Amino acid sequence: MTNNNGQKLQQAVTPNEAVEAIHELVDHPQRASDDVITALIEGLSHHHPAVPAAAVDGLVELGSASVNPLIAAFEASGDQAVQAHIIQALARIGDPKALSLLEDVIGTSVANHCQGNVRRVAARGLGRIGSLAKDTAIIRQAIDKLTWALLTPEDWALRYAAIASLQDIAQPEVMPPLQQALTQESDRVVQARLNRAIAQLV
């Protein structure tokens, strides 16, 4: 198990071997070299669903070191499934460097290029970034995008994801948008989630 900087993953034949190779890579975080990250990112396009899932876990484990390579891989990849895994990894890491990409994925009137489930994951990622960040400009930017996601889109789950994320950020600035949403929300479940978030924050 020495000298494994990704070759073992690249040479894996079965999904089980690939997942095992990923676990070995991540169990030794001092090896968070570019090679390891590159190998994990390549694992995101594996055909067996267990392999991308393990690769996402691995990239999240490696944390901030993965962020720039993931963003570059998102730009370079035309494969929606791979992009979706990249967004999930970035959302879970919660590094502010991913803020503008996640904002872009959430989109404006319609999703720019991602499916509904990816937009929701990105919205949850803004919650993580906003709750981990110390920089008030970053927090403000995350809150602004989440406020939009809470008040505008037709997708109930995107509005719901925005509420959970605003609750995670838990700054005084999140209350006015939550209160405003309560006056216009028509979905019973989203209303209930709003009530809960507001009750937790007051």
Place this chain on the structure above:
Amino acid sequence: MTTASPPQPISSAETAIAALNGDDNQLRYYAAWWLGKNKVQDSWTVLCEALQDEAYRTQAGGYPLRRQAARALGELQNPQAVPALIAALDCPDLSLREAIIQALAAIGDRTAISPLLNLLNAEAEQPYEALIEALGTLEVWQARPQIDPFLTHPSERVQCAAARYLYLLTKEPQYIERIIKNLDHPNMYLRWAAMFDLGAIGHLAAAQAIIQAKVPNSLKLLNIKRMLEAILESDPDAESNQPDKCQFLMDTIDQLLIQL
């Protein structure tokens, strides 16, 4: 008229009703769907007329427009449509009968109960999955003796419908376990059907089963949401009366939303 792409001039209740009364069958079908989707309440009379349509028939003898009209009436949930729906049950088109049964269940009017029981007692083959589901939804508990045998019906979907009915009636875990078993079924469509059965039941054991199921995340999300909706609808103060249940379901949705 060109055939390159389907025309979609329907943009209002008036144009949809006009199209439904027109002679382009594809457009009439689309109009019926549109009226249901947009819940145009004033259209219930024209949709009831479409339940007797003869102009649009498939080679196999099916009535696509009638089926779509029945589904649209299910969306409208207007009890005034119930007599026309019941009258249309006589048609030999089984897919139409299925759509009507589902519409009657959605409307929830109790005058539908006796015609549904007649179908259950009839000799001829029926759309049993929809029929048993409807009897469960309408809480027609006197049908239990006739429904018990469907637990061993050759169709697993019918078995699950019977298990759902019996669970709603008895709250006995053995029936919910029967549905949960299908969540691991190799046939994807059976797994999905089982999910929807559980989503309609609204029980925390069912929620756990959905969370563990080998089905796409989006379906889990939809069904957990349906459960929470069912709780909130049946008890407007559920958030204070059943806080643990609500919180568990919301925590589950929170978690599902960060997965793909």
